[in-house]
Amino acid sequence: MLKAIVISGKGMINLKDIPALETKSGQVIFSPKYIGICGSDLHYLADGSVGQSVIREPFIPGHEISGVLDETVIVNGETIPAGTNITVHPATFGDKQDLLAERPEIWPNGRY
Known part of the structure; x- marks a missing residue:
């Protein structure tokens, strides 16, 4: 088991036990050394949302790693x-767009 901070809604933050994940093809195992808490993480905690993005399920903040x-x-x-x-x-990255081949970060259906 691992420990993780989990935000599940406005003002809702907890330290939880989570199972270790198994790696899938294309994934690697690494040891985190530095993790940044982004402004969007703080907004999710304080407001339950960032702009039109609303927390729909619990998540682990700290995507700057x-x-x-x-x-x-x-x-x-x-x-x-x-x-x-x-x-x-x-x-x-989302669905490849030939006209945007050099800009995969804006392809439709991508996820952060």
Whole structure:
């Protein structure tokens, strides 16, 4: 079990036990070293929302994160050794748009 801070609604924050996740294809295991609490996290806690985005389910804040790889990985044919310092881009790109090929951060249906 791991410990995590969880925001579940306006003014609702708790320290909870959560199960360790299993890695899936394309994912890596790393040890977090620095985690930033973003202004959006603070708004979710204080207001229950940020703009039109409203908390619909509990979440763990701290998407601004860096750490150290726990395992050697191969990305696009390049070996990245365990112990390498990393930062995390906390998004999955959405549906590829050929006219926006160089701007995957704005493809429809992406998520943070």
